[in-house]
Amino acid sequence: MKAALRLLAAVVLTAACAPARAELDTMAQRMRACETCHGDRGRATPDGYFPRIAGKPAGYLYAQLLHFRSGRRQHAQMAYLLDRQTPAYLMRMATYFATLDLPYPAPPVPQASPAVLARGAALVRDGDPGRRLPACTDCHGAALTGLQPAVPGLLGLPQDYLAAQLGAWRSGTRKAREPDCMATIARQLDAGDIEAISAWLAAQPLPRDAHAPAGEVHGTLHCGSLEPTR
């Protein structure tokens, strides 16, 4: 009787544990390490600085992971998390987050004045030919949702994050592969431009189709980040 009970217990335990094990042995579970900062499955946290990564193009995400390791992007915590992993695993991470198709929350109510927002809208849509500033839409897609496989969308990101990235590009602490067209552009921007662009972008709702389409970049600048990542 005791033996039978023990056997029953073993069978029940095995049955209970086996699916649990398989359920845990997933990319989703592995990538929970990213969620304290980047939010549930990479959809960002409501009040955070850290960007949403869910649904960004895989080529862009993979390049960023490599950049954190090489110092093109400077973030000690990210470098620490990524330093001792294989490129194949980094690519799996990028692909995992790229394929997540999660809804976007409504954008926050903008704090900036209408004049600032108007200046931002004009720079994003038209650039400034006088300063040879291209429009964001030239490269980041007409809907600003990015282009596959390497151009990120610019919507659904916190204003602080957007402003910090443009500032970092301007000062040279963030770099892309040469020729670094974003650095060329950011160096043309002053603090007011950066505030206006980031305020307007952060206030836009996502279009119904928020995916990054495949498409041609219309910019005139040559961008190293569009070359396939080696």
Next chain:
Amino acid sequence: MTRSRVAAALLFALLGTAAVLFGDRPTGDNGDAPQIAADIADPVARGAYLALAANCRGCHTARAGVAYAGGRAIPTPFGTFYAPNITPDDDTGIGRWDADDFWRALHEGRGDGGEPLYPVFPYTHYTKLTRRDADAMFAYLRSLPAERRENRGHALRFPYDQRWMLAGWRALFFTPGVYAADADRGAQWNRGAYLVQGLGHCGACHEARNALGAIRSREHPAGGIVLDWYAPALDVAREAGLHDWTHEQAVALLRDGQANGASTLGPMAEVVHDSLQHLEAEDLDAMVTYLQALPARDPAPSPPAPATDATIAASRERGGVLYRDHCADCHGRRAEGRSPAAPALAGNRALTMDSAVNPIRAILYGGFAPGTHAVPEPFGMPPFSAELDDQQIADILNWLRRDSAAAVVRDYDVRRQRTGPLW
């Protein structure tokens, strides 16, 4: 500056003035040291393997820098050292060195001008290498492309910036000498000893150092703080001793970065990733044979906190609640772990050893186990530095450590780990 720091600085200065009288006491090569990678005939290829086993590249390469071209900052209690360029560039590297110069650096800890080298370069370990191995490593380094990269001067505090005073340190703490085989031990043990004590310089982190940065005892690897992490003692069962593990489990930990419910993090994850996972099976076997044969120590734990201390009881109680909210999802309600995603924390010696430095850093900065041949897609721990404050992290650890004799964790223990470079 603490009193012990002042005393150490004074002692350093005194020794320096007195000890120019003392010479180094070299001991000869008995010719019986183990042969590593003996099957590789080409000295350059053999040197490449030896350099990999010694992980020269780890310190001598800056982030995104050219391999072996130097520049990585090594923070220590004495200041920051910058590893030099060891590519064969004539002006900034070791292009003008010959094999004798290289031997003098490894075996005697002296630069090409005869100047004493700082022991952050682990010549106290490399002195055990045979001339044959040193020559092979030199041949390998000479085969690398020369990279012109100016060396950066070390940024050391007075009086440690007075290089001539190293003469005193060396007189006290350094005796050059090639590894002499222990005839009472087998070939595998001797091979392991050569790898652990010499080439792999495990003791550079895992042996306790005194206030002058000298390893206290070569026979008793006792652990110590290095690169802001606690390198646990290799001869104590409740730290990193491998005595109670099977041989295969111990090999797996060194090779795969995780085994038997333990994962390597921090600098040790780098050692596994960059060096140990690439070693020949017979070398890992030998290291484990040696490590498992270390005379086990059982030092008295620090006295347990009085159970009646209300602040500790309150901290543990808060910790239990915080644990449920932040940790239980992955590590289980009773900290029993959820394989394969998260290890058990109950009874895990990484948590119950006296030093709380490593679990504090694991909670603050998270981290993945190293990606290795055997475990190419390891699970990761999220960083909680933004989500939890110092007291909350201390509370969680006090709850997890409640049944052990480990020291109570205070908020300032956590605060101390919030600054400095991440390794």
